[in-house]
Structure formats: structure tokens, C-alpha cells
Amino acid sequence: MMLRRSFDLTNLIDECALMLDSVFANDMDREAFAARFADFAAADQYLPQVTDLGSKILSYESESFLPPEPSLNKSNLFFVVGNPAPESVRRGCMYAYEGAGARQHRFWKVLHSTGILSFSELDPDAYSPDEKMQRLFAGDYASPFNVHIIPFFSLPSPPGGKWGGVVGLRRLFGRGFAQIVSAEHEVVRQLIEMLARDGDCVLVLQKDAYLAMKPATAPDYDVLTLRTTPLVSHYGRAGVKLMCIPPTRLLYSRVTRTTLVSLARKGAMSAGE
Secondary structure, three states: OOEEEOOOOOOOEEEEEEEHHHHOOOHHHHHHHHHHHHHHHHOOOOHHHHEEEOOOEEEEEEEOEOOOOOOOOOEEEEEEEOOOOHHHHHHOOOOOEEOOOOEEOHHHHHHHHHOOOEOOOOOHHHOOHHHHHHHHHHOOOEOOEEEEEEEOOOOOOOOOOOOOHHHHHHHHHHHHHHHHHHHHHHHHHHHHHHHOOOOOEEEEOOHHHHHHHOOOOOOOOOHHHHOOOOEEEEEOEEEEEEEEOOOHHHOOOHHHHHHHHHHHHHHHHHHOO
16 A cells, blocks of 8 residues: 555544655655655745655655534535645644734635534634634534545645645655555545445545546536636536535635535535524
8 A cells, every 4th residue: 555544533633654665666766755855844844743754654644624423414525625734734723824824724714604614603713723623523613514624635735835735745756746646536535435425515626636536527627617617527426526616725716605605505405404
């Protein structure tokens, strides 16, 4: 197995291990990766605290949120996002801050304002990132769904700069990136296949993730289309909807907000709320 990735129902942090021999064919490629990784890790103060590069294994911490006690009366909504920020992983708080830590992340505000998930009637910023996580795992929030938040790529990367986001992972792994995509998709596929029921929705917010997950008959990723409408297909079987919307940095876009509001209304009707 190229990638070992745990999912813990009681804890945000997932332990991961990547077998480098399965990604890089020879010592030269592994040495080149190690040199790139040194620059990668030096680009963010938190990365060295959540990663450990050995000669054959890259061990690291990632994150995901899976509801500990999902309701059978609610459908599942799977957010499949890009990859974590090192600071969020180190803090144990998903989508903690943005803007170099200047403000709490917009993710929770958008979920609150569209009816997807609310911690209370208050603005989500009334709660610290730690308090949000405590409420999530205690089930102390309102939602018409069992909300799951799953990074498609498990390895954290800096929020910006040369090594930022998924683009940074592509640069880091080089020719091995396609194998990383395949390994990550297999892990995510198995998880969703285990949890999903007919009527559920998989909502993808990252291009590479969508291209890996979409069936052959689904529309291709198209930025112009995504300005006005989500890309819609199915995932695995006809009863599980696959939708793609713009990435998290565009959470305030009209198509994202309209899609989330529509999903929240349908979810509330289905749950009888």
C-alpha cells in the first residue's frame, strides 16, 4: 500500500504514512524529492511540526471531520476539499484562520449563512477555532445533513507562495504527482463508499479531486461554467450525487452560495425540518 491514512471519528487529526519507494523508482528521484521537501518544509513554520521525512517513509499528520454519531434521518453531505493548512493541523482546528492569521476562516461563515451548518444563531466568529471543534465533535450544532469534511490530498502545504496549496504538492512530487492523486482517491473512494447512502451528495471544491472522482460521462472541469453553475454528475452509483463548485478561496462566489443554499433547503425538506 502506497498510502496509509487513518480516519478517526473522535479526533480531527489523522495519522498518515507515504511509502516513498512506491512513488519514486530510484535513489536519484528520492534524493531529488528530499531536496525539494527541505525547501517545502522550510516555507511554513508549522510544517516541520507535523511532518517527518525518513529515508523511505514520509510520516505526517492530516485532518478530517467525520460526524461521530451521524443521524439516520439525515442525508450525508461530503465536502471534498483540497488539502489542509499546516497551522490548522498543528492547532487541531480545521479552517482556523486565514489572511496570515488576521481573521477566522470564511468557511464556517459561509456554511452558517447558507444554512448548511450553524453552531448557534450567533456569527461563527463568536467561537474560537477550538470551540468550533469541540462543538463539532460533541454534535453541538444545527445542520440538515450529516456533514463530513474530507481533504482529498492529505499532506498539508503552506497557504501561499511557491509551495502553496495543491499546486505546491504538484511541484513537490513532480512526476510522482499522478500516483499521489491515484492513492489519495482510492482512500477517499473507500471511505465514501463505506458511508454513503442513496440521496447523499459529494461536493468537490478542488480541480484535481474532481477530475479523479468524476465518471467518464461527467462534464469536464471548466472554469467558465463554474462561474454560473456547478458541475453535476454521480459518484460510484446513480443515487449518490457528485457536484463540483469553485475552490474554497471563492467561497463567497454567487454559484457557491446559491448551490449551498439550494442543498440546505433540500436537505431540510428531506430531514423534515
